[in-house]
Amino acid sequence: MTNTLKILFIGDVVGVPGLKILKEYLPLLKEKYSSEFIIVNGENACNGKGLTETESKEIFDAGANVITSGNHIWENWKTKALLADATNILRPYNYPPGCVGRSFCYDIVGELTICVLQLQGRTYMQAIDCPFRGADNILKKISQKTNIIIVDFHADATAEKLAMGWHLDGRVSAVLGTHTHVQTADARIMPGGTAYISDVGMTGASDSVVGMKKDIALRRYIYQTPHKYEVAEGDPKISGAFIEINPEDGKAVYIEPFILPEFNKRVESNSIHEVS
Ligand SMILES: [Fe+2]
Ligand SMILES: [Fe+2]
Numbered sequence: 001m002t003n004t005l006k007i008l009f010i011g012d013v014v015g016v017p018g019l020k021i022l023k024e025y026l027p028l029l030k031e032k033y034s035s036e037f038i039i040v041n042g043e044n045a046c047n048g049k050g051l052t053e054t055e056s057k058e059i060f061d062a063g064a065n066v067i068t069s070g071n072h073i074w075e076n077w078k079t080k081a082l083l084a085d086a087t088n089i090l091r092p093y094n095y096p097p098g099c100v101g102r103s104f105c106y107d108i109v110g111e112l113t114i115c116v117l118q119l120q121g122r123t124y125m126q127a128i129d130c131p132f133r134g135a136d137n138i139l140k141k142i143s144q145k146t147n148i149i150i151v152d153f154h155a156d157a158t159a160e161k162l163a164m165g166w167h168l169d170g171r172v173s174a175v176l177g178t179h180t181h182v183q184t185a186d187a188r189i190m191p192g193g194t195a196y197i198s199d200v201g202m203t204g205a206s207d208s209v210v211g212m213k214k215d216i217a218l219r220r221y222i223y224q225t226p227h228k229y230e231v232a233e234g235d236p237k238i239s240g241a242f243i244e245i246n247p248e249d250g251k252a253v254y255i256e257p258f259i260l261p262e263f264n265k266r267v268e269s270n271s272i273h274e275v276s
Contacts, residue, residue: 005247008035009176010240014044014204014211015231019058025238026062033242036109041178043069048231050076066116070154092120094134113146121155147250154179158198165196173245173252181210183239193251195243207234
């Protein structure tokens, strides 16, 4: 096998804290993994909802080649103009015909052509067109051009995500989940050579509920009444996955998820039993 193609995929960037840690860590990650291509999900970059030219510029300046998105991309009216013009900012493929924007794009790294495709699930989400049939349709076209295909599957239910992983195993290089903002511990290379993880997690404040202020989220759950979410700021982390692909056949050979800085998983006993 010749040198592998090294790709970084970063989970949903949430507001200013997400953008800030992205800018801080992406150059370090790029160097650490010798990454040649970077995909960033930016659906929550503008104050938690959508993406404008300002945030997209910050994400590209930080090193991204392609920005993917999801359901929240439609919640900011400024995003629509951006989607109409940009060639490397994607929205999910399986929204009904007539929606603005692109859902897949090609990029060149050296002599290799990489395709990034965005799909969205339907379980607990909008009743859009079928992502499984949608993938089948569009892959007929994409597969004629390249076998290096990275899919951002923006979906809520882990079962639907796993089903998509199996559906596309051997046909794409990676199926990487986004949307829940919580990283799952099921990263693997599927038998057909597709790198898979149900969700890569988010890039934003971890002292939060999925990037939003805790007290507001608690009010929503406890009182079951509407309370407008606000982006949280504390303890930001960057989440994502590093994948390596064999450029000869487009199959993945390695996947490594990360959350940085790492969460505390142990508190030293002398610090919790300190007596004043
Ligand atoms: Fe998100
Ligand atoms: Fe989402």
